[in-house]
Each structure stands twice: as structure tokens, then as C-alpha cells.
Amino acid sequence: MSRIISPSVLSADFLHLGRDTEMLNRSEAEWIHIDVMDGVFVPNLSFGFPVLSAIRKVTTKVLDTHLMIVEPERYIERFAKAGADIITIHIEATEDLPAAIRTIKTCGVKAGVSIKPKTPVSAIVPYLDDLDLVLIMSVEPGFGGQSFIEGSTEKVAELRREIDRCGSDTVIEIDGGITLGNAGEQFTAGCDVLVAGNTIFGSDDPTRTIHDLLRA
Ligand SMILES: O=C(CO)[C@@H](O)[C@H](O)COP(=O)(O)O
Numbered sequence: 026m027s028r029i030i031s032p033s034v035l036s037a038d039f040l041h042l043g044r045d046t047e048m049l050n051r052s053e054a055e056w057i058h059i060d061v062m063d064g065v066f067v068p069n070l071s072f073g074f075p076v077l078s079a080i081r082k083v084t085t086k087v088l089d090t091h092l093m094i095v096e097p098e099r100y101i102e103r104f105a106k107a108g109a110d111i112i113t114i115h116i117e118a119t120e121d122l123p124a125a126i127r128t129i130k131t132c133g134v135k136a137g138v139s140i141k142p143k144t145p146v147s148a149i150v151p152y153l154d155d156l157d158l159v160l161i162m163s164v165e166p167g168f169g170g171q172s173f174i175e176g177s178t179e180k181v182a183e184l185r186r187e188i189d190r191c192g193s194d195t196v197i198e199i200d201g202g203i204t205l206g207n208a209g210e211q212f213t214a215g216c217d218v219l220v221a222g223n224t225i226f227g228s229d230d231p232t233r234t235i236h237d238l239l240r241a
């Protein structure tokens with residue numbers, strides 16, 4: 026198990042994205058979380074390939090790309106070409122999950138699958154052997170700055186037990202409403218990667234907040 030922080034640039038200052046990325050480059054964050062929304066899978070729009078490739082040009086951090094879009098298989102290759110290191114799609118957004126996972130891997134990118142708060146951990150278990158990462162959503166996807174949904178930590182613990190039982194090295198990531206107050210219990214439950222947007226970019230000292238989240 027590892028401890029990684031993946032700051033979500035959805036909460037960054039888009040007018041100063043270069044400055045915010047430089048701050049992340051100097052921080053202890055190993056990953057950068059890129060939230061892509063299509064206005065169909067979620068009731069919001071964010072950004073796509075141009076923003077991802079612009080960030081790629083100025084960072085060597087792992088670009089952790091979270092696709093909240095329907096029919097993600099249509100765009101996987103373009104996100105890989107734009108510089109994603111990990112592509113995570115939603116189990117609820119595709120009709121052929123095994124084919125989508127194969128497409129991600131064929132592009133030479135690590136494959137992740139996310140489950141929404143109401144989707145049980147059992148839905149993802151049959152695919153664990155093929156997955157580099159499972160992302161547990163701890164808010165309804167679509168917006169930053171929401172409150173953590175109680176019960177999400179138990180989903181992390183359940184997934185940790187399943188991963189240990191089948192001996193896979195799939196990484197567990199949690200996303201949504203992560204604060205300095207609940208970060209520690211995610212690591213204790215077996216989570217490897219914490220996504221945080223508002224907690225980092227809304228703080229007076231984002232670099233310090235990343236440091237503190239890692240040690241929560
Ligand atoms: O995927 C999403 C939202 O759909 C997240 O990645 C958010 O961007 C996390 O933001 P905070 O809840 O940490 O502010």
C-alpha cells in the first residue's frame with residue numbers, strides 16, 4: 026500500500042493554471058487529477074484534451090485522468106495521446122467494460138474504473154485482475170466542493186479486503202469531499218490515493234495542505 030495525493034485541478038484557478046501546476050510540481054503530490062465532464066454523464070461541463078495536453082507540457086507528475094463521460098471508449102485514444110498516464114472510466118458509463126479496459130491498455134496507459142456512491146463494491150470485483158486502479162466516488166460526480174458521503178470509507182475497507190483476497194495489486198483511490206479531518210481514516214481503511222480539490226486549492230497554503238494530507 027502507498028500514500029499518494031492527487032490534487033484535482035477542477036478547483037484550481039483556470040486563469041493561472043500554469044502557476045498552479047508549478048506549485049504542484051514543487052509539492053509532495055505525486056499525481057495530478059484531471060476531471061473531464063461531458064454534461065451528459067454528469068450535469069456539468071469541465072474541460073478536455075487541450076487542457077490535459079497543456080498541463081502535460083509543464084509537468085512530469087502522473088496525470089490521473091477521471092472521465093465522467095458517456096461512451097468513454099470513443100475518446101480513450103485521444104486522451105492517451107494528449108498525455109494521460111492513467112485513464113479511469115465509470116462502470117456506469119459503458120456497456121462493454123472489458124473492451125473499454127482493453128482499449129485503455131492497448132494505448133499503453135494504466136486502466137482505472139470508478140464506481141458512483143450508489144454502485145456497490147461487488148460490481149467491480151469481477152474485473153479486479155484486469156485493473157490498475159479502482160476509484161471510489163465519495164460524492165455524486167459532477168462538482169468539486171461537496172461533502173463526503175458517509176459510508177464511503179466502509180467501501181474502501183471492503184474493496185481492500187477483496188483486493189487482498191484475490192492477491193491483485195490494484196490501487197484504491199477515493200474522490201470527493203476529502204478533508205484534513207477524514208483523510209487519515211481513508212489511509213487506515215486501505216486507500217492508496219486521495220483526490221482533493223477544494224481542500225487543497227481553497228486553503229491558504231496548498232503546498233502545506235498536501236504535506237498535511239499525506240501525513241493525516
Ligand atoms: O470527480 C470529482 C467530482 O466529480 C472530483 O475529482 C472533485 O473535483 C473533487 O473535488 P473536492 O470534493 O475534493 O473539492
Ligand SMILES: [Fe+2]
Pocket residue numbers: 033058059060091200220
Ligand atoms: Fe475526480
